[in-house]
Amino acid sequence: MAMQKQYARELMRFIDKSPSVYHVIKNAGTKLEEAGFTHLNLSDAFNLKPAGKYFVTANGSALIAWQMSRGKKARGFKLVGSHSDSPCLRIKPHPEVTVQDHYLKLNTEVYGGAILSTWFDRPLSAAGRVVVRTDDPLAPKDMLVSFKGAPLIIPNLAIHMNREVNDGYKIERQKDLLPLLGIINKKFEKDGYLVKLLAKQLGVSADTILDFDLYLHDTQPGCFCGYSDEFFSTGKIDNLGMAYASLDGLIAQDTPLDYVKAACVFDNEEVGSETMQGAGSPFFADTLKRITIAQCDAGEQWFELFQQQLSRSFLISADQAHAYHPNYPEKNDITNFPLVNGGPVIKLAASMSYASDGVSAGIFRDLCKRAGVPCQNFVNRSDIKGGTTIGPITTTNLMIKTVDVGNPILSMHSIRELGGVADQEYITQVFNQYYKE
Known part of the structure; x- marks a missing residue:
């Protein structure tokens, strides 16, 4: 339990010192620089080296951090996407x-x-x-x-x-x-x-x-609650819980792979993502293209390599999920309802408001098993319209296999949300596993 609390405690400390999206990205950038990542300016040429660690920011409120593959040409991209903003x-x-x-x-x-x-x-x-x-x-x-x-x-x-x-x-x-x-x-x-x-x-x-x-x-700091401190209460768990864990995993697993490993934290998801720094902007695709171009030899056709890499890539769209609410059981699907501290949640919808399908969900389910972490499903009641995430937005712009996941939380979009201590450890372990293999 002490180790589980450590993950939630670090997240709450990060949230407490990040009162706006601009502070989120500044503090994330500091964390990355301390781990050896180089901050590149979008206005400068990308001179990238094998196994090199880099990050770029947009509008001071969005960030993409990555580690290059160990060889000159990557097999593809291993991506986690999240967002920095909250209502x-x-x-x-x-x-x-x-x-x-x-x-x-x-x-x-x-x-x-x-x-x-x-x-x-x-x-x-x-x-x-x-x-x-x-x-x-x-x-x-x-x-x-x-x-x-x-x-x-x-x-x-x-x-x-x-x-x-x-x-x-x-x-x-x-x-x-x-x-x-x-x-x-x-x-x-x-x-x-x-x-x-x-x-x-x-x-x-x-x-x-x-x-x-x-x-x-x-202004109130985050805190543990519940009889055994099994919950934590703070603002902006949606979606800094996912963003922080993805950066944590990328930093911790710094052994280069055959893939480019990246954590992407976009802004403005809560208002549709259609901004210069949102997931629906060119920021994501253009950064991946520039990473691919940096791998090319002189005169080589980068676009062909880019398409090949995308076909072998995977994106975890990581946003929080709705937990089963003990006071409102009638709001849940009758067989797919995640519980707090029951593990990460795969989000599915026939409307494709979530990007998950059988293939991408199966990949994430296996990833959880390899990490020794439980996994749950979330599907809306058939007569209740659900929300959406950056997953479908990014797949509209890039042909990349994507799964929508998140931790189950209560009080989503309240000024203070309620998360599970064990779940924050679980999702960090899954991201560690993802960036390690």
Whole structure:
């Protein structure tokens, strides 16, 4: 149990220090560099060596890390794909809202499919990036920011004024989800107040700040729970639980293979992936093409080699799965319902909203067996429409064998989600096995 807790503990520590997608990728990059990976710029030529370890980033919110094959030409790619983003509240431009010349609130909008009720009455903060002017108008500077403490909170309305709150009250996004920042004082200037706070935090002049991407987050650290600490509770398990485990496996299994081994962490999965840094963008395919081109001799046709490599490649699309909920058994399929701490889950759907089929599911099932890890299935009830993942999106752009998997969790898309301690160890062991053989 102590070793199982170590995997979950490390994940919670990573999540605690990564309050925005930009912090996620920065901290992941630091972890990779400490393990000997070289950070390449997309604007530079790729000079790749056999067995070399590299990573690239896009928009500061997505990352692809890989190790080259031991020989000059790889047999194919062993890939794990995940995402860095989670549902939350985003701060709008010009966000200051004053009430009765006393309260100061911030204007927000919802990012992704968040369970909105979980954001009330919690100590909150804001984190993200600030864009600062430089001498080059096409190359401003990104600066990461995270406010200390808990400067924000969204207070509930008292039940005496909202008697229907426990009977299906509809949350009004534009009215109910504006966090309280503080009380107005004599020094307060409404226009640009947040920008002034950002300037003070970063030590820059307010007039050099061009814009910002800021998101609210829970300030409470992750913790173990359950009578025997069999659960862990924290935000963003979906999907940092998968992303962290894939990077962990890639780093741990650094003996080069005949395959290129890669961990891909995309952004914007929660809003459709159709962005410059999402799984539906050229970022993924173009990076794989550049890796293939680096393996070619002068004058060799890279596209033919690329197609050959894709045909022998495999992608594990790793996103969290819905666990059987003890209070809502009727929401589950009658024979395919994963349990927390029952092992990784293969996700299947006749609609192909998951990319798994008999072949790819069989490959992953065998991988779990080789790793000594239990394996489960998830299929939606036939009368309930499920979600989707990056799996079908990536296979639309690349002809590559793909399986959709994840760990079973509860409270998915809540501000705090509930994962299984054993499951975090299981998925890490599977990724280790995948990158080792």
